Structures are given as structure tokens and as C-alpha cells.
Amino acid sequence: MGVIAIVGSASSVLSFIGVIFCSISYEWKRSSQLASQNNLRNLYLSEGLWMRCNIPIAGVLTCDNYSTTLFDVPGYLQALRALTIMSALLLFCSATCNILALDCVNCIHPKTQRLMAIFGGGASLLGGVCILAAVSWYASEIIREFRYDITYEGVKYTFGAALYVGWISGGLALICGSVVLCCSCFTRTDDNDGGAAYTYKPPKSRTNEEYV
Template sequence: MVACERQLLGLALACIGFLGSIISCALPTWRIMKTFRDYEMPFSVVEGLWKRCGISPTGEMQCMGYEYMLLPADMKAARALIIIAIIIEVLGILLGVAGRNFMNFVPDERQRSKMALTSGIAFLIAGFFFLIPVSWTTNTINDHFHPTWSTSGLAHLLLKKMELGAALYIGWFTTVLLFLGGGLVCSSFFRRNGTE
């Protein structure tokens, strides 16, 4: 594959990853906690980076934003890392577009190839910044994934179960796209300079 095509494909994958990171950040379904009682329908609570929603057995959803002090520590860290990743992705996209061969923002070919390499490195760094909170949240959920039974009253059993939300699956897909896009953009730099 020609270096120009690699760079374009990498930039396209990174742009799709950018959209995925926006969606993953906005969705309120990072963690799903289902509560079962032995005599009732399940009640679910979904948690995201920005709000927590309760879903009743009838399907009615009520959401409310977090008070900053009540936001769990892992969600505070995830929120910060994902916002940093999105900012880095925007910078990577801007550098990638400016470093394209058919663009004339920078007339010097050497400077354009350096901008393309910097763009690829930015996508890889953004991928790491996105990987950390997604992995951390998944690990936290897996620690609590096994059902725990406890008694409330005399004969009522209560089961709480945590599950992965849709935003985490989108986050994993986004991470893969950012790594692939960054790798392709970086490899186009080495191929263009004849060192491959």
C-alpha cells in the first residue's frame, strides 16, 4: 500500500475513533447494576461519566447528573482521561489534515511528513488515554461480577449484579481504531522516508 493511502486510511480510522470516543463519553451506560429481589422484577441503575439513571421494571428511565462530590473516584479519573484523549484526538486530526500530501498548508515536504508522524503519535497517545479508563472500569466491574447474596428481613433474598455497559464496548472499539489509525499514519511516515 502506498504511503499516501496508508496515511489517508489511518486518518479515516482515527476520525471514526474520534466519533466513537465522543459517543462513549456521552452515553450513560458505562456500568449497569441490576438488583433482583425474590418477589419483584429487576430494577436497574446505569452509570455514566456525566449522569446516573434508574430504570424501573416498567421501563421508565429517570436520569440525574452527579453532584461532583458524589461522583465515584474511578469515574472522576475516567472523565478526566477521556476528555484529555478527545483533546489529543482533535489535535491529531488537525495535524493529520495539515500534513496530507494533497494539502498545501505547509509547502515543505519534510515538515508535512513530520506533521503526519506527530499526528500518528497523537492518535496512539489518545488510544492509551482511552484504554486506561475503559480497562479500569471493566476490571472494577469484573471484581463485582460474581453475584453476592444477602438477606434483607427474614426471608427476602437480594441479588446485585454489575454488568458492562454499551459505552465500554464502544470504548474498546474506539481504542482499537485509534491504535490502528495511529499505527498506519506513523508507518506512512517511515515508508515515505524510505526506512521501511
């Protein structure tokens, strides 16, 4: 369980960092230079869950929070925000539990460490599902707009870097959670801190045997 716990801890931490980057990134989608109108190909536009940005002048990046209040954005955008926040919380719990389940942590009983590893694996699975659902949902919206020529003032959008980071982080979380959960469920711990139980059996009596 030692190597599995180390791999699970590292994977959970990396997935958590990836989800945090994905959540705060302003590049969930970016303007496509090939599909946009000719006079807009040199204009950079991008949108994220919390802000949208553009570069009107070379070297100057301006962003805003959709020029609205927190709950006035479209419903699907609020759902995506909730999914990413839930994923980040679950992966944080997973990383914490997997770190506490390491063999080098001696202040926790082995049985408790096993339960924490199981919880950490389950949290990693759920966190991976949440972030994968969020980025896949957003990607489907981009594909729908691109396919049906839905443009915003002549600009078409394509996938941003945050979507790829979200897919990688979600896949890593699913693999990590599955491995840790399976290995933890099939690992047995005894009451004597993992020691094998031994029952003393006295030798059989040979008083009734006949000797020739």
C-alpha cells in the first residue's frame, strides 16, 4: 500500500492543481483566427468561467467579469462553476486523505489509514467526474456554435487551453481514484498492526500408541 499511497497522493495533488488552474483560467474558449471574419483574424478574444478577455491593442490585455453580477450569468455557466468548485473541493479532500494514508505517517492507526485511502480514492473519482463533465459540456457548446455558424460579431471560437488541462486533470483523477480504491479495498489489515495472527497448538498426546 506504500507505493500506491505515494502515487495516489502525487496524482491527487497534480489533479487538484490542474482543476484550480482550469477554474480560474480565462481561456476556456478563444477566438479562431481561421474561422473568423478576415477583418477580425488578428483580434484575440477569450472567455472563461469567471471572466472574458481581449487584446484590443498589441501587448494590452483587458478583462471583465461579464459586466454583470455573480448570479446574472447564464444558467449553464453557473452550473459549470458549481461543478468545478465541487471538483476542486473533492480533489483537495482526496489529496489530504491520501497523504495521511502514507506509511510514513505513524500517528494514525493502519485501519484508519486504510479507510482514509478508500475515502480519498472515492473522492478522486467523483472529482474527476465533475471536472470532466464541466469541460465536456463547455466543449459541446463550442462545437455546436461552430458547426451551426453561430458567431458573436463575426468571431468564431475554438477550444482554449483550460479545456485540455481539465481533460488531463480529470483523467488523472479517475485513474488515481480507481487504482487507490481497488488496492485499498483488497488490502487486509490485522489487529496487530498488520502482523499475522498465530495460534499455538499443543502437540498431540501419544500415550495410547502401541510400540512394537
